[in-house]
Every structure is written in C-alpha cells, then in structure tokens.
Amino acid sequence: MTALPSPDYGNPIPLGLLGYGMSTVLLSLANAGVYELGTMVLAMAVFFGGIAQTIVAILSFRRKDSFAVTAFGGYSFLWLTFAFLLIWQQNGWWPTANSGAAMGWYLFIWAIFTFGLFIGSFVAPRVLTLVLTLTWILLLLLAVANWTGNATLTTIGGWEGVATGASAIYLAFAFLLNEMYGRTVLPVGKPLARPTGA
Incomplete structure (x- = not known):
C-alpha cells in the first residue's frame, strides 16, 4: 500500500482509509456507549465501510497493489457481512446470527486476517503498521x-x-496532503523493514 500516484488513475488509498476509519469510529462510539447501535452505523457500514472500500480494492488491482487489494477487499466484506448479520438478526430472519459465541469467532477470524496484514505492513509506512496493530x-x-x-x-x-x-483517518489525510503538496505535511514514518532487493 503506497501513496504513489498511478499514471492511469488517481490514488484510491485515502478514500479506502477514510471509509475504514470513519466507519470504525462511528461503530466504536456505539460500542463505547455514546449512542445506541442503529441504522446510521449500518448505513455507514454498508456504503462507506463496504461498497467504497470494494471500489478502492478494484482500483488498487489496476495499480497492481496486491496488499491494498487484499486489505480493502477484505475489510469491505467485513463491513458488509457485519451489517447484514445485524440486519438479519434485527428482522428475525436469523435469530442466532449475533450470538456471543458466533460473533466471537467471526471477529477472531478477522483478527487472524488482520495479523497477516500486520506482518506485511512492515515494509509500508509505519503509521499503517500502527493502524493494523x-x-x-x-x-x-x-x-x-x-x-x-x-x-x-x-x-x-x-x-x-x-x-x-482516528489513526486510519490520519493516514488517509497524510497520503492525500503529502501527495497534493509534494512534500511531507503529515509524517507517516519509515517502514520497519525493507523488501528483499530494495
């Protein structure tokens, strides 16, 4: 996942990070008890967390960015499946969809997915490693x-x-503003490792 512009398309990475970060903040405020989990969070999850990140994954495929395809493609379906699990349960279509045991394993398998991305992020800007941590x-x-x-x-x-x-939102604007200004406006940190041959 890089902030380098493509000769064919604009950089989709900031949009994907904003879709992930903003949706995460809104859901997390509900988990923290600031307000109840409702249709606002579900709509955000489906459209900005899910569909927008799917589009970013497709555009990243065109840019030959395998990491971004995997990350944004994966998390887009995390948001979509999460939203539909809640919708199914709330409408009584699948009453056990959100049982504690089921949701626990659902979240745990996504933690495994995230850990794999975390290892891959060592060769990316350090703030991305922080986001995945x-x-x-x-x-x-x-x-x-x-x-x-x-x-x-x-x-x-x-x-x-x-x-x-918030860390994902920061990284999104760092990539966007650094690209627009042609200099470091918001630092993202050096990678923890270098790819072989780099």
Whole structure:
C-alpha cells in the first residue's frame, strides 16, 4: 500500500482509509456507549465501510497493489457481512446470527486476517503498521467480549476502536496532503523493514 500516484488513475488509498476509519469510529462510539447501535452505523457500514472500500480494492488491482487489494477487499466484506448479520438478526430472519459465541469467532477470524496484514505492513509506512496493530487489538478485545459477555471489555474496545479509526483517518489525510503538496505535511514514518532487493 503506497501513496504513489498511478499514471492511469488517481490514488484510491485515502478514500479506502477514510471509509475504514470513519466507519470504525462511528461503530466504536456505539460500542463505547455514546449512542445506541442503529441504522446510521449500518448505513455507514454498508456504503462507506463496504461498497467504497470494494471500489478502492478494484482500483488498487489496476495499480497492481496486491496488499491494498487484499486489505480493502477484505475489510469491505467485513463491513458488509457485519451489517447484514445485524440486519438479519434485527428482522428475525436469523435469530442466532449475533450470538456471543458466533460473533466471537467471526471477529477472531478477522483478527487472524488482520495479523497477516500486520506482518506485511512492515515494509509500508509505519503509521499503517500502527493502524493494523490497533485493528488487531480491537478485534481481539471484541471477540473476547462476545465470548465472555463482558460489557466492560466492549466499552474498552469501543474507545480503542475510536483510536483505531482516528489513526486510519490520519493516514488517509497524510497520503492525500503529502501527495497534493509534494512534500511531507503529515509524517507517516519509515517502514520497519525493507523488501528483499530494495
């Protein structure tokens, strides 16, 4: 995942990060107890968290950015499946869709997905590694909260999720503004590792 412009298309990465970050903040505020989880969060999850990131993944495929395709493609379907699980349950179409055990394992498998991206992010800007670290912690916290029914863990996960979303929003504007100004406006940090041969 890079901030380099493509000769064929504009850089879709900031849009994808904003879709992820803003949706995460809104859902996390609900988990933290600021307001109830409702249609506002579900609409954001479907359209900006899900569909927008799907578009970004497709555009990243054209840019030959495998990491971005995997990350944005994967997280877009995290948001879409999460939204539909809640919609199904709320309408009584699948009453057990959001049971603690089921949601715990659902979140845990996404934590495994995120850990793989975390390892790959070592050759990307350091702030991206931070975003994925916070995402991994968030998913684990919420998985355990669902398994145990511990409301305190859900609240902690909510505030940790706000930090996660905020870090993604920061990275989005860092990529966007640094590209527009042609210099470092918001630092993103050097990669923790170099690819072989770099």
